[in-house]
Amino acid sequence: DSGVTQTPKHLITATGQRVTLRCSPRSGDLSVYWYQQSLDQGLQFLIQYYNGEERAKGNILERFSAQQFPDLHSELNLSSLELGDSALYFCASSDTPGGGTEAFFGQGTRLTVV
């Protein structure tokens, strides 16, 4: 158990809908990363937050947004969903902002858009 909790584990929704994925980082970790893993693809970096502030941005679509709350949990909001958004979404946390220490991954949320 990495200490990072992601909910829900599975999500099935229709095209055009909006969903929210939730991540609770390891106790004490201030940095949260979001990744997308589509079929046969690697881990695509979406966005990083550190202590409530956006720290780094990857190939995150405009339809997607994220935030980190004062209690350090983070949410990834996906809207106007398309079939191609079906993927496994991972959250990871670490205790530093710059990637100098290891990140701990949650078990992922599998999103299926039908």
Place this chain on the structure above:
Amino acid sequence: ILNVEQSPQSLHVQEGDSTNFTCSFPSSNFYALHWYRWETAKSPEALFVMTLNGDEKKKGRISATLNTKEGYSYLYIKGSQPEDSATYLCAPTKGTGANNLFFGTGTRLTVIP
């Protein structure tokens, strides 16, 4: 977006063989290099975080070296076992701002019993 290359993309070895694979990354503004092991149906787990040029780290039969000047790291597995079968990911970080923990596509290792 960082240009991180891992080779080979996939590898099949016999149980007991030793193997190694490569992670290449831009050497400018280097801060740290992460290696992760990702088993099918599980989440990635950290193996090493390396920061110093010439650094070598070891965990059991797995070790890694780092060359920050030329921008590469090697991961070695000695006496591969079936349980070593996984995808091995590397991710460099620049420490500040963008491009932190930007993963390569990984090397998929299959150890044949």
